[in-house]
Each structure stands twice: as C-alpha cells, then as structure tokens.
Amino acid sequence: MHRLREELTRRLRRLFRTGVPILQCAIAAGLAWYLAKYVVGHPQPFFAPIAAVISLGVGLGQRTRRTLELVVGVSVGVGIGDILISFIGTGTWQIALVVALAMGTAVLLDSGSVIVLQAASSSVLVATLLPPATAGGLTRMLDAAIGGLVGFVVAALLPANPLSVAHRNGRVVLGELADALRGVAGAVSKQDIEAAVDVLAKARKSQRSVEEFRAALEAGREIARFAPIRWRRRHDLDHYEVAADPVDRALRNTRVLARRALSALREHEPVPRPLPGMLEELAGAVTLLRDELASGADPVQTREAARAVAQKTTVEMFSEGDFSMQVVVLQVRSIAVDLLQATGLSRIEANEALPALHPEEHRGTDEDED
Numbered sequence: 001m002h003r004l005r006e007e008l009t010r011r012l013r014r015l016f017r018t019g020v021p022i023l024q025c026a027i028a029a030g031l032a033w034y035l036a037k038y039v040v041g042h043p044q045p046f047f048a049p050i051a052a053v054i055s056l057g058v059g060l061g062q063r064t065r066r067t068l069e070l071v072v073g074v075s076v077g078v079g080i081g082d083i084l085i086s087f088i089g090t091g092t093w094q095i096a097l098v099v100a101l102a103m104g105t106a107v108l109l110d111s112g113s114v115i116v117l118q119a120a121s122s123s124v125l126v127a128t129l130l131p132p133a134t135a136g137g138l139t140r141m142l143d144a145a146i147g148g149l150v151g152f153v154v155a156a157l158l159p160a161n162p163l164s165v166a167h168r169n170g171r172v173v174l175g176e177l178a179d180a181l182r183g184v185a186g187a188v189s190k191q192d193i194e195a196a197v198d199v200l201a202k203a204r205k206s207q208r209s210v211e212e213f214r215a216a217l218e219a220g221r222e223i224a225r226f227a228p229i230r231w232r233r234r235h236d237l238d239h240y241e242v243a244a245d246p247v248d249r250a251l252r253n254t255r256v257l258a259r260r261a262l263s264a265l266r267e268h269e270p271v272p273r274p275l276p277g278m279l280e281e282l283a284g285a286v287t288l289l290r291d292e293l294a295s296g297a298d299p300v301q302t303r304e305a306a307r308a309v310a311q312k313t314t315v316e317m318f319s320e321g322d323f324s325m326q327v328v329v330l331q332v333r334s335i336a337v338d339l340l341q342a343t344g345l346s347r348i349e350a351n352e353a354l355p356a357l358h359p360e361e362h363r364g365t366d367e368d369e370d
Contacts, residue, residue, distance in 0.1 A: 020158070021056065028052035028154040032147040040146065047074060047122070047140050051147025054118070056155055073115040074144035077102045077122025085127050098123045155223075166240050167294050169209070169216040173247060174290040176206045178283040180254045181335075184261050185279035188271045188328075196262040203255045210248050217241055239293050243342040250286075250338035257331035264324035272317045272325060278332055281309045285339050303343040310336035310353040318357075 029049035036045030051074065080102045088094050102123035106116040122140070183199035186192070220237045264271070285305035292299040313333045318326050333354055340350035 024151075024154050024158055025053045025056050027158065028056055028147075028151045031154065032150040035150065036143050036146045040142065042139055042143060045139075045143045045146070047143035048147040048150070051144040052151040052154070053147075055148045055151030068148075069115045069118070072109065073106060073118025074122045075141045076106050076109065076115070077119035077124075078126055078140045078144075080105060080119075081123040081126030090127055095124065095127045098127045163220065163236050165216040166213075166220050166237055169213040170240060170243075170293055171290055173206070173209045173213045173251070174286050174293075176202070176209055177247065177251050177254060178286040178290075180206070180251075180258060181279050181283040181286065184254075184258050185276045185283070188261055188265065188279075189276035191265060191271075193262065193265045196258065196265055200255070200258040200262055203251070203258050206251050206255075210251060213247075214244060217244060236296060239296065239299065239344075242344050243289065243293060243299075246338045246342035247289075250335050250342070253331050253334045253338060257328055257335070260324045260327040260331065264322070264328065267322070267324060269322040269325045272329065274312060274317065275325075275328065275332070278309050278312055281305065282332065282335055282339070285309065289339065289342060299343040303340060303345065306336050306339035306343070307353045310340065310350075311355060314355045315357050 029052050032048040032052035033045060036042045036048035042048075081098050084098050084101065085094065088097070099120050102119040103116050106119035109115060126140075180199055180203045183195065183202070187196035187199055217237060217240055220240075224237070285302050288305055289299055289302040292302055310333060313329055313336070317329050337347070337350040337354065340353060341347060
C-alpha cells in the first residue's frame with residue numbers, strides 16, 4: 001500500500017505539472033473547430049483542431065516557427081495530394097507515391113521535421129479519408145492556418161509560468177553536476193576504482209539534461225515575450241541565462257576530471273590530501289547556485305564558495321600527485337572558474353581568483369579546459 005500511494009502521488013504530480021499544456025490543447029482544439037465550422041463555415045474542418053494541438057506541441061519553445069511549419073506542411077501535403085489523386089485515383093501505389101512526393105517536396109522546402117511529417121500525414125488523409133471531391137485544398141489549408149493561429153493565441157493568453165520549467169530543469173542539471181563532484185570526491189578519498197567508473201558513466205549521460213535545460217530557457221523566453229500576463233517576468237530568467245553556458249562547461253570539465261581521476265586511481269597515483277575536501281566544497285557551491293537561482297537572488301554565496309575553492313588550488317598541490325592527478329587539479333581550477341562565471345563574473349574576473357602556478361604567470365589568463 002505504501003508503494004501504491006507513492007506511485008499514485010508521483011503520477012498525480014506529473015499530471016499537475018502537465019495541467020497547463022493539457023488545458024491549452026483542449027481549449028485550442030475546441031475553439032479552432034468552432035471557428036472553422038461555425039464562423040468560417042467549413043463543413044468538416046478536422047485540420048483546424050489538429051493544427052491547434054500540433055502548434056502547441058508536446059514541448060515548448062520556437063512556437064512561432066512551429067506554427068508556420070505546420071501550415072506549410074499541411075499546404076504541401078494537401079496540395080500534392082489533391083493534384084495527384086485527382087489524376088491517378090486512390091490505391092496502394094497511389095498512396096505510396098503521394099506520400100513520397102509530399103515528403104520529398106517538404107524536405108526541399110525545409111528540413112524541419114514538422115513540415116515533413118505534417119506533409120506526409122496530410123497527403124495520406126487526402127488520399128484516403130477525404131479525396132479531392134469532398135473538400136477543396138484551399139479550405140484545408142485555411143483550416144490549418146486557423147488552428148495554428150488559435151494555438152498561438154491560446155498559448156499567449158493561457159501561458160505557463162516561464163520560470164517553472166527553468167527551475168525544474170535547472171535543478172536536474174545542477175544536481176547531476178553536484179552528484180558527479182561528490183562521487184569523484186568519494187572515489188578518490190576511498191581509492192575506489194569501481195565507484196569512479198560509476199561516476200564517469202553517469203557524468204557522460206548528463207549532456208541530455210543540459211540540452212533540456214537550454215530548451216526550457218528558450219521556452220521561458222518565448223512565453224515572456226508573447227504572453228501579455230507574463231511580460232513583467234521578462235527578466236526573471238536573467239540569472240539562469242547567465243549561468244547556462246558556464247554550467248555546461250562545468251559539466252564538461254567534470255567529465256574530464258572524472259576520467260583523469262579514474263586513470264590516476266588505476267595507476268595508483270597519490271591523491272593530494274586537500275583534493276577530496278575541495279571537490280566536496282565545489283559540490284556545495286553547485287548546490288548553493290541551484291538554491292540561489294531558484295530563489296531569484298544574486299548568487300553571492302555561490303561566488304564566495306567557488307572563490308574559496310579556487311584560491312586553494314596552489315602550486316603546492318601539484319607536487320603531491322603525478323600526471324593524472326595534476327590534470328585533476330587543473331580541472332578543479334577550471335570548474336571553479338566556470339562556477340564564478342555562472343554567478344555573473346567575467347572570464348577575467350573569475351581568473352583573478354586563481355593563485356598563480358608560476359611566478360611569471362600573467363594574471364587573468366585563461367585556464368586550459370576541455
């Protein structure tokens with residue numbers, strides 16, 4: 001019963017998170033049908049609700065482009081389907097030919113998947129359910145335009161919170177970064193090769209989360225740009241947008257760090273004594289960044305925590321390890337710089353927190369990074 005309650009709670013939370021998109025699609029589909037049938041006067045405007053739902057889409061972001069692609073795809077599919085079926089009729093090879101020509105034409109026009117797939121599905125519908133004698137191609141194209149426009153308007157008038165998706169995806173990305181740093185810290189402190197292998201395997205899968213995070217930011221920008229009731233939230237994503245690229249770099253550098261740490265453990269290289277604690281401190285800085293971004297505050301605490309780690313990466317640490325561990329220390333420096341930039345510092349300002357590795361080293365030069 002406990003597991004059943006947990007599963008039910010999880011599913012209800014997922015339903016609650018998707019409540020706004022479901023409501024948008026339902027309203028848009030009904031409204032598109034009503035406008036096309038009772039206002040414009042089309043007898044069977046099935047393309048209108050389909051277009052409305054597709055224009056809203058499963059994901060967010062680039063809705064303006066997707067709506068245009070939808071209308072173009074329907075137009076291509078309907079146009080080619082109407083012309084060919086009028087001459088060659090319907091049947092197995094006719095449908096295959098219509099789909100191939102519609103998709104080929106769509107590819108020539110644009111490589112967007114929405115155009116290609118919508119052209120194919122529209123041509124199939126024309127060739128099978130509604131041959132040209134039952135409705136004109138122009139009517140279907142207009143239905144698609146009505147549906148796409150309705151979807152766009154509904155998304156603007158009933159928008160999601162532009163911060164909600166950014167918060168959710170930001171927590172995932174930063175959680176994976178913190179877990180990777182803590183995992184490496186535990187592996188090197190315990191000389192545990194298997195743990196290091198597991199950390200590296202998980203870290204290598206983190207890029208998908210970064211891409212989803214970027215898509216969430218793009219969606220948030222679009223919502224804040226087009227939805228009137230969200231205009232006052234236009235600057236709420238600023239901290240996330242500043243952090244996006246540095247966090248991506250930090251994850252990439254952490255993957256390099258995990259790989260070199262694994263090599264060092266396999267070669268039985270000595271571990272610099274401060275290293276595990278510094279990695280834990282970096283993970284703590286990432287957690288601070290997650291919380292400060294979620295609260296909308298200027299990430300001052302994160303900045304101080306990352307600067308404290310950066311200042312510990314002195315030249316003396318390099319004497320305690322061999323080649324791979326020295327690379328690990330360099331990656332710690334790079335990750336600290338990445339986190340400082342995620343708080344809003346410039347590259348030069350972030351590098352100023354690093355102690356010089358050579359007496360003649362010029363302050364403010366870039367660290368090598370993956």
